[in-house]
Each structure stands twice: as C-alpha cells, then as structure tokens.
Amino acid sequence: MVLEERYSPQKVELKWQKYWADKQLNKTGFNPSQKKFYCLEMFPYPSGEIHMGHVRNYAIGDVVARYKRMRGYNVLHPMGWDAFGLPAENAAIKHGVHPSEWTYKNIEYMKKQLNRMGLSYDWEREITTCSPEYYKWNQWFFLRMFEKGLAYRKHSYVNWCPSCATVLANEQVIDEKCWRCDSTVTQKKLEQWFFRITHYAEELLRECDELRGWPERVVLMQKNWIGKGEGVEVDFPIEGMDEQLKIFTTRPDTLFGVTFMCIAPEHPMAEKMVKDTNKLEAVKAQYGKEDEKIGLFTGSYTINPLNGDRVPVYVANFVLMEYGTGAIMSVPAHDQRDFEFAKKYDLPIKIVIVPEDRIQDTRYRIQDKKNHASCIMNHESFAPDITEAYEDEGIIVNSGKFSGVKSDSAKKEIIQFIEEKRLGRGTINYKLRDWGISRQRYWGTPIPILYCDKCGIVPVPEKDLPVILPEDVRLTGKGVSPLLESEAFLNTKCPKCSGRARRETDTMDTFVDSSWYFVRYCFKKGDINLDSELLSPQSECKYWMPVDQYIGGVEHAVLHLLYSRFFTRVMRDLGLISTGEPFQNLLTQGMVIKDGAKMSKSKGNVVDPHYLIEKYGADTSRLFSLFAAPPERDLEWSDKGVEGAYRFLHRLWGIVYKNREALSVMRNDIRGFDASRITDHASLLLRKTHQTIKKVTTDIEREYHFNTAIAGLMELVNEITSFEPESDEDWKTFKFAIERVLILLSPFSPHIAEELWEAIGNEPSIFEQQWPKWDEEIAREEEIELVIQINGKLRSKIMISQGTPDDEIEKMALEQQKIKEIVGAKTIKKVIVVKGKLVNIVIGE
C-alpha cells in the first residue's frame, strides 16, 4: 500500500501480473443467463519472439476484452498457437533440432512475453494446433467432409517450388518466385486433396452483405475473390467432327464478332485436333506465362451457330482450363487480349459494337450485306484501322436481327435466343477455386487416408484417430515428402480387407488448423470429445459463438477469413453449430511502420518489444501503440512518441504520489456529495470529468477510436494537474476525478491503474469496478462560445448562456461593436443561426 515516489514500471507490472494470475481474474465463467462477449485476436505463429505487430494486435484486443468485462459482459478472451508450419522444418534442417522441440520452446517463451504485456487471457483454453488432441479434429473434419463429397482428390496444376520440392500456396508465391528460396515457381500437375469450397461460392458471396460489422474493403476483397461472372455457354459445332466446342462468355452481345476460337492446352479437344504433339507440348510448357501470348492453329474450324461463320480454332497458352469451359470465343474487336492475339497471328477483326455517339460513322455500318464467311476466310478485316479493342457498351452492328439494339439489352435478347434455339444456356462461373490442402511437408496434420491395392482410397476409421505424426523422421529439405521415408508410418493394414495399404504422406495446409480454432476455444483445453461436446444441448459453443469481435491483420482478408467462413458453414451443415458466420465484427489493424516501411529484419528498422518493455514497461508500450493512430490505420513508430506516453504515466503517478495521504484517508462518498456547495473551480473539474467519461466511452464505442479516447484522458489529467483543492468538496471532486481517470485508463494501461487505485485507498481489483457512467446534466456546458460570422467568415466570438433563444442570439450578435462596424450601412440580407454554435450574417456589397 505504500506508494513509491518514483514510478518504476517493472516492479508495478510484475506485482499485478502475479496478483491477477493468483486471483484467476481472467478465468472465463460460463453463465448462460449473462450476456456474453467473445473477443478474439488472431493467434500467432510461434516463430520465437513476438514482434510489434503482435504488441499492437493484442493491445487492441485486450482493451476490448477489459472494457467489455467492466461493462458487465461475460467475456471469452482466449489465446493459442498456430503451431504447424514450414519455419519449424527449416529450423530443423538448419539447426538439427526437432520441429516439435523448436515449436514448444518458442511457445513457452512467447507465452512469457504475452503475459509480460499484461494481457488478460484465459490460459485454460489455450490451443496448440500441433498437439494430437487438436489436430485429431482436423482429421475428423476431413473424414466428415470426405463422406459428404466435400473433400476429394483430383489432378490439377499447382505452384511447385523445384528447390523446396513442395507445393506452395498462392500467397507463398511472390512475383512468380518462392518466398523461401527465391527460385522460380513452376506449374506442376499433381494429384491433390481438395476441399470443395466452390460448393459454397454462392452462399459465401451472397452473405457477404450480412457482414455489416466487417470493414467494407475486406468484404469487397472477398466478393472480388469469389468473382461471380454471369454469362452464357454456347456450343460451337466442329467442322468434320461429331463434336461440339463448348465456350463460356460474359459478352453474348459480341457473339457475331467471333473471328476465331481458343482452347486451353489441357483441353481434351486439343489432343484430338492437333497432330503434332511436340508443338502442343511446347504450348503447354508456356501455359500461364503472362509475358507472351502463344497460339497454335489446330487445323480445325468451328461454325458460329448464330451466323454460320466458319472460324479457326487455336490452342492458346493464356486460356485457363480451370475457369469456364476451358474454351473461349475470340472477339478481337471487343476484347484486348483477343485483339493482341489477332494482331500477332494476323487474324481478322470484326466490329459488332459501336459507341453510341459514333453510330453515324459510315465505316461501321455497311458490313451486313457482305458475306461474313468469305471475309474471314480471305483475311479481309471489317475494321482494318483500329488500334485497340473497344470493350465498352454501345450499339450492336453487323449482328443480323440484333443490329441496332443497345448492347445491354442485346445481351439479354441473345441469351434468350440461344436458349430458345437450344444452342446453349445461361450460366454462372466463379473465380473461386477449390481449396487445395495437400502439402508435401512434414510439420502438419497427416491426412487420414489409406491407399489399398485392392480397395483403393480408404478413409482411416474414426476410432483410429488421431493419425499421429511420427517423430522419427529425417528432415533434409530435399527430395520427396519426409513422411515417405518413414517406413513405420507409411506401411499399414487396410481396415476393409486387412491387406497391405500405404498411408497418404501429404499433410494438410495449416490454414485448415485456423479455420475452426475459434470453435475449439469454446471448451476447456485438453483431450475432449469435440464431437459430443458440440452436439450436447448445453454446449458452451452455442453460448459463445459467433465471435463478437475478431481482430487481426488485413493480410488475411481473403484466405484465412474466407476459409473460416467456409468451415463454419460446413460445421453448420454437419449439425455441429447453429451459426454459419463465424465473426460478427472484424477489426483489421494496420501495420506497424518505421521510417516509412514495414518493420523487417532486412530493412533493419525493427523495434524489439522485449527491449521496449524492459525500458518503459508494458503500460507505456501499450499506451503508445494505442495512442499514435486509430487501430485500422498504419502506425508510424516513434521512439520520441513512446517517451511522451511514458511522461504522461509519470505525471499521473506524480499527482497521486503528491496527494497520496489526503486521497487515501478520504472516504469515497462521492455519490452523496452536495453539488450545490461545490466551488466554481471544482465544478469545472467535475464537469470536465463527466465530459471525459462520455468522450472515452463514446470513442471506444465508435469503432474503437482509442487514440482520441486517450487524448481525452490526457486533457483531463492536464486539468487535474492544475487543480489545487482547498475545501472538502474540492478534495472530493479531486478524488472523484482521479478515480475516474484510473478506471478509464485501466483497459489501456492496466498495471499502473491498478497500483494507483490501490494507493488511494481502494480495494483491488480495479477491474471488478463497473465502467463509469456520466451525468449529461453535469457534463453540459452552461456557457457556450458563439461564433459570429459575416458572409461565412469568422469575425467575432461571444459567450452566451446555454439555451438562449435564436432571436436573442441574433440580436446579441448584431449589437456587437465589431459587427456593427463591419456591417455599417450595408444591407443585411439574411441571418442564419445554428443552435449553440454560430451566427452567420449575410450582408450585401
């Protein structure tokens, strides 16, 4: 209880961290009658040390959790470890330490660091994804999805790093290079396990509109990622063959402008049409290369079913097999890619859309009389002089009975025509692809599948879960997947026929782990039966889900967040949970920047949180990172700014120290005090205190604008500093102001708030206090500053009392000496009075 003169954060912080842990203040209660709040921050990868991004992320989350607790919510605020992943394998290769050992050691250290920050986690719900008791359920979900056809195996092209000998996820490919070893990534065809996320494409897209608590840009990124395209599939008969070429287009209004066709190198028809396999292989090798469009004439022609045009078919490296039908119609006049291709291979260009304002230009109109087919055959272009494709809307020309129609209505008419004539049908395509989850790595969840010579693909029976990741493997970083070399793991018996079977050696993408961890937090840690826990009618999950506030970096805007939305829907459809949307509100915090760039070791601009906390303490570190910018914006790090935050806490400490005796002796009977006996200067402080309670509360509620909330607290502390109590009522007001400051500060800088709270004679813990309320009456200013403008320019200010009627305000303004001088003999045209704010006098020349 004896307050030291000098604020030493180390002492204070360790003291209270121990106290909170002993008292189990952060333990989650389960009380279905109490309103709940699930506050979650994205869990870290245990790389070894926390960085400033973590400090910021977790400081924000901790403020939310502590604030909501004080607002009377039952708060779930858990933490865990995204513990599978390649860095552990790299460490193993480099230092010869087992990934498991490396990971658990990192977790131990990082947990200490998080605790040193004073974060209010309930560690009884800690998750470690690399523990069998966790990843067992990855496997369990996999089996359920396999049963439902949501997990399947297929051949596809994947990003392949030849040096690391593994598949890479899209986000691990940076400018066509491997993020780890910088070698050029190639496309490789591999058989892989996929989750059928596309099954939920429409729902995931549609329900984006329900994500009202998400930042708009993140929702938009998800929408774009899913990429719905509405169009039409059309069958083009192939000349001399009994087959049709099915194409997809979103531009049926350009169907009459088709002058050639392109198919993907992997398209089944390519091999049938192209005789020279060497040439076809050459195009295949260039598949997906963006620098150059390469084509190969197949020798075949198709007939445009709308106008009978005979058009050549090309194999082209830029046509994607994965989207649409793998075949496109090419309209060089109205698609820039087709235009470039046409120019390169000297193919005809036919205009079918003219901008509305150029419809009188005769060059575009006359073609209908000509024989299209012969024009194309003779390479006589309809539009020899254009330099680029016209991709916008306009009037349809050269398109038979559709000529003269505006392109947007032509789209509908042509689709209708196609469907009536049974030439094709309206379709929807999505850019979203199924999620490839196979990784040729060791440190991940084994995929619970067996390959039996007789029975084929056999799922591991549920009772045999988990399929344990073997410990005794050799990690070299070269050659094949490490699990392939573990004989004991690889060879097993088929559960169906008891014959010889081989295990799947690929492991799961670590994004699987993080796609449902928020559900696992709803229960205590340890080896639980998640299945029956979830299905129990009293399931804690029903109470806690969905997450009320999720906080993390914007770099997961699509991947992790989209996967989680998908997984949650799968769990819902399996009857395990009732909500489909996992995160009610999402806050994406900005990056921590220094010297204009993201902190990174290679740039040498890293601030080490360990050093920071050693020097200034957790309270200062937290306070600065919350004060320097609003959470969603990038935060420019400033060592001097940290000093400023430190000074502020020192100053507060100093005030309390100076008055410690008087403050602690005084009884806390503030509620009963007589406001009529209060002195003028004390009533100003009292008002400011109520105004600050209001400001801090509304700033937190207003999208967590902690920076302005803290600024408000600084203002109040400035006033307290210059306040000198004399009478009893003064002292009471003074103590009241300090107490409010401490409670309002406590979510931001918890330790110092707790220490000073105790020092002025209160029982800990300050976190058992209710969040203060303000009195609107007391907070209201009696007098307001009225701004007087003339023609919108500020000319004078006067003090008036609150609630002065408009006509009186007007009169007072016009009577001002200065205003009279300016107005002089000029006519007053109009006077505008804005209540409580200003008067604008409009005068003539």
Place this chain on the structure above:
RNA sequence: GCCGGAGUGGCGGAAUUGGUAGACGCAAGGGACUUAAAAUCCCUCGUCCCUAAAGGGCGUACCGGUUCGAGUCCGGUCUCCGGCACCA
C-alpha cells in the same frame, strides 16, 4: 489494366450529422529551477502582411461546382498506398 482507400502544420494525428481547421502528443524555439546537466515546470509554435496593442489576407494535393457556409457534398485532374490481375 480493373477494384478499393488515402492525401490536413516540421511529424503522428483531431475535427462524430456541411457550421470556430489544427484537439492530444511529438519535435523545435524561448524562459524558470540548477555550480552544471538530466528531469521537471512555464511561454511560443500553419503561413504571409501589418502593428505600440490590435487587426487582416491566404491556407486541408490541384482545378471547378453546389451552399449563407465545404477538410467534409458533387464533377474533373494529379500523387501515394493496398488488393486482384490473361477469369473470357
């Protein structure tokens, strides 16, 4: 290229619904205390003109518009950042 977001003092940022631009903090300058320094405290601090004090002009990337009044709304331009990128 397409889709977003943002441009405010020397700096980080305030200004919540169209109503006093620059809260709060940092830096800088001046002063007090000190043998001295650090720490602390006090004052100044967008810019230009002018003044003895006062005043006044300009100012939220740039150009224009709406309005009694625009950082805020509308149209156009420029710059920076982010996402997607041969998706037919």
